Amino acid sequence: MPTRTEARADGPPLFGPGSQFDALFDDPRWALAMVRATVLEAAHPQIGAALTDNSTFVAHPWRRLRNTFLSMRRMFGADEEVRRREAARLNRLHARMAGSDALGRPYDAMDPGARAWVTATLFESAVTMFRMSGQPMAQETMERLYAEFLAFHASMGDGPGHLPEELHDFWPYFDRTVEEVLADTEAARVILYRLFDHLPVPALLSGMPTLWAAGRSLAGPVIGTLTVASLPESYRRRAGLPETPGARTLMQGAYVAAGLARFLPDGWLRAEAVIELLSLSPESDDPRVRAVTGLHERVKRAGALLRLVAPFAPAGGEPGPVPAAGGPARTGGTEEGVRRSAEEFFREVLDQTGDGYLDWPDLAAMARELATRLDLDEPEETRLYQAFADWWRELQTALDTDGDGRISAGEYAVAVPSLAGPALVRVAEVLFDVTDANGDGTIDADEYRALFRTAFHRDDSAAGGTYTRAAFVRDFLSFMSARRRTTTYDPLLADG
Structure with missing residues (x-):
């Protein structure tokens, strides 16, 4: 008799095309769900300490995002050998992350309870994203998705017993972990209140720092507010996270709006392609980079024309020269x-x-x-x-x-x-x-x-x-x- 982590011959596959997760991966709402899941992971003391000491998500978030999406694509893909190889790589990576937090409490990225919580946050945030969009998952769909995440967890080499085998046992486990384990960690606070406010310009857009900074100053606080509103109420209360009036309505509206984007033509919003494009260097010979570079040059020419039409400098004088992106400030040989x-x-x-x-x-x-x-x-x-x-x-x-x-x-x-x-x-x-x-x-x-x-x-x-x-x-x-x-x-x- 097949287990929950084995695909039945007459049922849908647990990995690759035709699986429930494969349909989620390129859903624009998944980006919001991933941010939420990451905060819930970081609120776990063991995971939060490992992130604070070892992760590059603050200084190099785009790189971390790209590597995470690539890893998830491999782990949920149809090729069993690729999954085995990626699981071995992730286990080697996690085995190198162990130490003590600022209070002297030990942490270990291979801790089976912490690894189970990572899987749990991904599944629960996927279910929440549908509920927030006004389209709650059907029970059968939820069961299929949970079986896929159990199979993913098993493929990492963790034995049974750390995640409930049945969906109806998952929800008490999740609520209990939120109530008894999660804490107001430094890593969770950094993601909510620092990461998006200081998100560096992606490599591809490095020639447009002013435009990026202007957009970030508006979007950063909004993303943080929406994420806080989506977290479990008991955690928000214990962590002392502010409840902004109207934030929950705004958050639900964001999920609904992101959901509408899935009706765009196929290929327009492939997550992996978008992230790969943003990660490309402006020096790359990729034809997509040349298109963006051409657009950037037209924007620069339009800006130069605007300065000719409106020659008066803004109050405070003309800004000084900005060092070239990626290079040091020109400070001379002193x-x-x-x-x-x-x-x-x-x-x-x-x-x-x-x-x-x-x-x-x-x-x-x-x-x-x-x-x-x-x-x-x-x-x-x-x-x-x-x-x-x-x-x-x-x-x-x-x-x-x-x-x-x-x-x-x-x-x-x-x-x-x-x-x-x-x-x-x-x-x-x-x-x-x-x-x-x-x-x-x-x-x-x-x-x-x-x-x-x-x-x-x-x-x-x-x-x-x-x-x-x-x-x-x-x-x-x-x-x-x-x-x-x-x-x-x-x-x-x-x-x-």
Whole structure:
């Protein structure tokens, strides 16, 4: 007799086309549901502590979003081998996230109860999104979706007993966890009140920072308010979250409006395609980037024409020059200028978690992002992590002058001229080896795009359109030691 996590031969599939989740993935309402689920995950003390210490969702939210959607697509896809491989990758990633929170309480990203809660929030938020849209799920549909999420949870390798096997037992479990486990964590507060107000411009729109900032200043508080209104009332009350008058009505209206977008022509709102487009570098040779770049140029020309027609400067004078996106401010060659450039590099590249310091979770996040881009398996992934771990020990020995186990921007800026030590050279060499997928001793155009997600622009490399080991190591060292910022390397670790 088949279990709840096995597809029946005469029933709908649990994964891939024809599954309930596959129909949800490109539903515009799913974006709102994902934000809600993420807050509920972050409110779990174990998950919240792991996010605070290890996640890049504050400093690099677009990257985190893209990787999350890609992972979910793999985990809910029809190919069993792809699911197995992705589950193994996620388990390796989570196994590296353990420690203690600010109060000394231990956390472990492999904790089975916490992992079950992640699955529970995704399922419950999907059900809530339909209810908020005025289209409650039919019982049969809900049962199918719950069976799919149970199968997803089982595919991660977690044994039974952490999630109820039957849907009617799920709701008491969910309410009990909300009442007895969830807390007003720092991670949940950051998502609600900081993330959307400071959301960085996506790579593709980096040439329009003013327009992005204006839209963000309006949308950020609204998204936070809508998300708060959608959370369980008991959690809102215990966490002291404000109840804005009319927010629940506005929230339901947002779900209804997002639901209407699903009637657009097929392909217009494919979630994966939209996120992939926003993540592309302006230097990419993707034809979609050229279209956006052309639109940007027309906007710039229209702005220039407007300034000619209305020559009077606004009150407060003409704004000063803005540094080019992705590059350091032009501060000259003075000692103060070098220090300011180093501190900017520290903030944009090295401080991956956005907490103001450099420590092991920041370098682990770099290794994680590079391994994800290159889709590495063992043992290449472990080699890359080990190289970054060795670099962290070298940095800690050289720069942690006060012995607090982390490096401040000031400590880094003082020592920036001497950062390209043997361990960083080893990182560059290992990264070259794992990028060179065919092992021919060079990085070709396809391997280059896998790492940089942009066109091949190596005019000064070896003949034949390849990137040699010596050239790669030299450029990587120049970038990671803050000696030279480039439009090629900036998107590697500095993109939002």
